[in-house]
Amino acid sequence: MTGAAVGDWTRWPAPAKLNLFLRIVGRRPDGYHRLQTVFQLLDWGDTVQLRLRDDGRVCREATEGYAVPEVEDLTVRAAKLLKYESKTPLGVDIVVEKRIPLGGGFGGGSSDAATVLVALNHLWGTGLGQDQLAVLGLALGADVPVFVRGRSAWAEGVGEVLSPITLPPASYLLVDSGESVPTVELFQASDLTRDAPPATISDFASGPCLGNAFEPVLRRRSEAVATVLDTLAQFGTAALTGTGGGCFVRFDARADAEAALARLPDGMRAWVADGVDVSPLHRALSAA
Incomplete structure (x- = not known):
């Protein structure tokens, strides 16, 4: 039923x-x-x-x-x-x-x-x-x-x-740059690095930022993305997510993320969200 x-x-x-x-x-x-x-x-x-x-x-x-x-x-x-x-x-x-x-x-x-x-x-x-x-x-x-x-x-x-993977608790300051570049176009970019050495889970867990292959490509193509990343860099390691124009910074405490949100320039479309290991969808499904 x-x-x-x-x-x-x-x-x-x-x-x-x-x-x-x-x-x-x-x-x-x-x-x-x-x-x-x-x-x-x-x-x-x-x-x-x-x-x-x-x-x-x-x-x-x-x-x-x-x-x-x-x-x-x-x-x-x-x-x-x-x-x-x-x-x-x-x-x-x-x-x-x-x-x-x-x-x-x-x-x-x-x-x-x-x-x-x-x-x-x-x-x-x-x-x-x-x-x-x-x-x-x-x-x-x-x-x-x-x-x-x-x-x-x-x-x-x-x-x-x-x-x-189980990730440490974290809150994230998210910013939408408003830039939307077709994924196919980005994958075809001549300046995209396509032969990075494979990483391991232990490489990721050790702490150094492994970066996003599309970030330098989008930085060169989009002033809006570059501006958001430079603005977020005052709070921590600013990063691009996926192949879109969304950017983020990680915080250990939600209060710190919310404090950073309050310091963003007027007009930036931004949110604070917490990381979860289990999807809210699956929690809802279990409850149903």
């Missing part, structure tokens, strides 16, 4: 993530880049509302500030993919309460899609296992599996080879 009837709305978290480092260590024969990164899940993000339908239709309701065309929306694609794979006769209405900035590298679209897969698997009673859902998620995007599995993780491959 799912606990939700046709026509009832349910609400599910879609947490943001940070890439605590990101390096490219080579290319696969198919041309895809081989990555290494650590995904830190956060206690802050979007909310996805789902309402079961008995007519089999998958519909997304428009919301203010969420301008993704429905045909391109990963939440719609995720629902249709799960429906196709499971052969369920049920449908769903989808509403996304958007907080994670689009194109910022915080994983919003991927997390929304993963939430639809995980929550609908429960609501529709389709019974797919986590491994099956992760495979479906990978077809939607390289970052979707980490949200499906719901654990902060060391990641390799294209980001889908995941090893759960």
Whole structure:
């Protein structure tokens, strides 16, 4: 039993993530880049509302500030993919309460899609296992599996080879530079380092910042990203997340992160969030 009837709305978290480092260590024969990164899940993000339908239709309701065309929306694609794979006769209405900035590298679209897969698997009673859902998620995007599995993780491959990792408690000051560069364009950049030496989990745990391969590329291309990184550097080690224009600084104490937030120049779009090892989505699923 799912606990939700046709026509009832349910609400599910879609947490943001940070890439605590990101390096490219080579290319696969198919041309895809081989990555290494650590995904830190956060206690802050979007909310996805789902309402079961008995007519089999998958519909997304428009919301203010969420301008993704429905045909391109990963939440719609995720629902249709799960429906196709499971052969369920049920449908769903989808509403996304958007907080994670689009194109910022915080994983919003991927997390929304993963939430639809995980929550609908429960609501529709389709019974797919986590491994099956992760495979479906990978077809939607390289970052979707980490949200499906719901654990902060060391990641390799294209980001889908995941090893759960327990990270020290931390709070993060997040800033959206407003810069959104197509990921494909960044991967094609001539000045991108694609042959970094592989790191190990012990390298990461020892403390030195391993950096983000895309940070110097974006610094040279975007004055907005460079300005945000330089501003954040007064508080600690400023870093880029993912391949977007989102930046962050880590703090041991939330009060210090909030104090830094208060000192940012007016007009910067910023938040404070705490790192979590287990996704809020999976906590909600356990409660359901």
